[in-house]
Amino acid sequence: LVEAMHRGQMLVAITQVIHEWGDELDQNDGLKLIAADVLTEDCRYFVRNEWQEGRAAAAQFYQDRKAQLDGAGGAPVMRHLITNMKVFLDEGDKARANFLLLFFAKVGEPPFVGYCDPLAVADVRMQCRREADGHWRISQFDSNQIFQRG
Numbered sequence: 139l140v141e142a143m144h145r146g147q148m149l150v151a152i153t154q155v156i157h158e159w160g161d162e163l164d165q166n167d168g169l170k171l172i173a174a175d176v177l178t179e180d181c182r183y184f185v186r187n188e189w190q191e192g193r194a195a196a197a198q199f200y201q202d203r204k205a206q207l208d209g210a211g212g213a214p215v216m217r218h219l220i221t222n223m224k225v226f227l228d229e230g231d232k233a234r235a236n237f238l239l240l241f242f243a244k245v246g247e248p249p250f251v252g253y254c255d256p257l258a259v260a261d262v263r264m265q266c267r268r269e270a271d272g273h274w275r276i277s278q279f280d281s282n283q284i285f286q287r288g
Contacts (some may be wrong), residue, residue, distance in 0.1 A: 145227065148233070148268075148274070149225050151268075151273075151274045152225050152235060152266050152274050153223060153235075155176050155266065155273075155274050155275060156220065156235055156237070156264060156276065158174060159176045160218040160220050160239075162174040163218055164216055164217050164218055167200060167216070168197070168199075169200055169201065169204060171193070171200055172197045175275070176275055176276055177193040177196060177275055177276050177277075178193065178267055178269065178276065178277040179192065179193050180192060180277070181277050181279070182277070182278045183195070183196040184279060184280045185279075196279075211245065212245050213245075214245045215243065215244055215245075215246070215247075215248055215250075216242065217241075217242045217243075218240075219239070219240040219241075219242070220239060220262075221240065222237055223235060223236070224237070231267055231268035232265065232266070232267050232277075233265070233266045233267075233274070234265055235262075235263075235265075235266060236262065236263050236264075237262050237264075238262070239258075239259070239261075239281065240256045241256055241257050241259070241260065242254060242256055242257060243257045256287065257286070257287045258283045258287065259284050259285040260282060261284060262280070262281040263278075263281065264276050264278060264280075265277045265278035
């Protein structure tokens, strides 16, 4: 029973850090990714068909992206909906999580009126690691889009 409770606590902690990652992207455009403390220092982060190596590089990607979007008329309001999550505990302090990500984005001020379909639907694969301080963090983010809005 104790082992099952411990396993359950780990699953909740892993799920929580993934949802905190999505919330950071939605609420702060990823600009406070380092402060959110959801990535390992040495994380590998695949975005826009390119690997970012390390937490600082992943955070810089979002800084650059925000500047680019602002220069092109403004950053959209984003929402990342995480669903169908499966978490697999690996040996030691490692885990994997697979889920579907529905990504909505629209420029303007909410609430938005009218239909808005997802900009993309992606299969996401994350690796997580429990670090020396006992916190689970994302050590690798990888995804591929299944559907894209034209």
